[in-house]
Amino acid sequence: MNHIDNGDNGSNGDNRAAGADDGFGGESVLDEAEFGAGLLEEELRQAAAILDPVPPELRRLAVDAYALHDLDARLAELTFDSLVDAIPVRGATDVPRMLTFRTGELSVDVEVTAHGLIGQLLPPQPARIEVLGGPHPAAPATLTADTMGRFAGELPRTGPFALRLRTGGEVVVTEWMRA
Amino acid sequence: MDRADVGALVQSAVDGDAAAWKALVEGLSPLVWSVVRAHRLSDADAHEVYQTVWFRFAQHLGRIREPHKAGSWLATTARNESLKVIRGWQRLTPTDDPHLLDRVSEDRTPEQSLLDSEEAAAQSERVRRLWQEFEELGERCRQLLRVLMASPPPSYQEVSAALGIAVGSIGPLRQRCLRRLRARLDARGAS
Structure with missing residues (x-):
């Protein structure tokens, strides 16, 4: 899944491209920084899916609940x-x-x-x-x-x-x- | 998960639609698990908290006032139950030893499960490095990123509920933590 811009959180008034973070200048620089951050976050998401996923037996228990x-x-x-x-x-x-x-x-x-x-x-x-x-x-x-x-x-x-x-x-x- | 979808699924589940419930579990159980893991619970405690959260959600299903915010409800409950586990440790030992909070799962190291995963074999070294640098980030960044990396990505309202931090501070904090992680990876790559 590629939710780099987090577009699926439409109701999330505070978009993730919330810049105003620190000394970055023009918008294109900001976008680039956000793009890089989004990529890294997505990489972490994939790593979590491999290294620390929801244990399948727990998922089943939640379904049965x-x-x-x-x-x-x-x-x-x-x-x-x-x-x-x-x-x-x-x-x-x-x-x-x-x-x-x-x-x-x-x-x-x-x-x-x-x-x-x-x-x-x-x-x-x-x-x-x-x-x-x-x-x-x-x-x-x-x-x-x-x-x-x-x-x-x-x-x-x-x-x-x-x-x-x-x-x-x-x-x-x-x-x-x-x- | 899209909040309009969550609201509709909760309503269908209340009306007896088991498939809707299953979709809620698929879409939101990674969030619950991430919140529990962000609090560094051991495997046994993490399993119990996760179950408690879902069992209680099933009980409250027809009583939840804002069904579209079910993700935040789950995240809040997971946070509160995780904090209770941590309070329980503190009560059992008279010290305030902060290392207690660093107790991590012992039965299954990340390295082992990595070896188990064929899919990851090709890029295992990169994933391993990334995970190690992530684990060694400061506690605040580690917690935030652990919740953010749930799949599908949580909304900022859900992250706020999961960690008890203001929605408005999540964006800047996220930027900072990811930048710090990137810097650590680059420094390591260069050495």
């Missing part, structure tokens, strides 16, 4: 992540990861430890919970939240996970997360 497009379930979005929102205690290492997902009145608190996960539904209520590990669930581990809304279980060894909860008449799924 279409199955995760689930309009029947309500999406509980991540509203707290200790990795981002909490200030670590000085010197404390190996602190558990705390996550909170919310949709409407329902919140799901999850603590990820070396041993798996511990969770709490609020307001407290029983639920059946599937631990999803990707677009091809062999048979997802199923947990039960007790009447106090508490649950615990294991996580997939690798890869992202999501929780699919059935409470009352409703299905709620959390956003996908890396543990």
Whole structure:
């Protein structure tokens, strides 16, 4: 592909020939500089395609992820992540990861430890919970939240996970997360 | 990818068109991978972030407010998840050792995959040199160029989302980084 002038980014108001960079004089010099830069960028693009392409198995997983497009379930979005929102205690290492997902009145608190996960539904209520590990669930581990809304279980060894909860008449799924 | 196309493909995918979803993956997964690699994640972490980004995109498909900006949505999510991985390393070790950020994939060196590629045999030396000089550029230039070299080329809005830098600064910075890379290649060729 030859996108030297990046013409396929029509809506890209800031064209790549944005000169005004430094001491270049006439426009033809600028064009020439941009032409050379475009060529070098294209060379890099080809090098990346050879040396660091998207691994094919990942591309396949992304294609298969279409199955995760689930309009029947309500999406509980991540509203707290200790990795981002909490200030670590000085010197404390190996602190558990705390996550909170919310949709409407329902919140799901999850603590990820070396041993798996511990969770709490609020307001407290029983639920059946599937631990999803990707677009091809062999048979997802199923947990039960007790009447106090508490649950615990294991996580997939690798890869992202999501929780699919059935409470009352409703299905709620959390956003996908890396543990 | 053309943004009008992206918007239309997202809409078709929402309406149940699996081929449209596949086209989105084909057109935008190199961008996601580039963003992850620009942050120097190890292979294992890079794979997890890439999956998280696409799984989450599938979840949000019908909820994305500006479908034509799906590329920026993916780039932003890939950036945020990459930064979380880096925060996780910092938390595991009490130091702020900057070398941690330089952790690169160990299981597959560029040289090995180069040997694997017959297509590249003829110009392998040139490609190898180019890649080596690119890797040795300053961190800022290395990051920017790694995102720019996604195929098809990302828009500046997507680059901005991927790296958290202003759209207006990308053009001048790109010029400068490519000029610096060219100078390094020329210097090497001359010696």
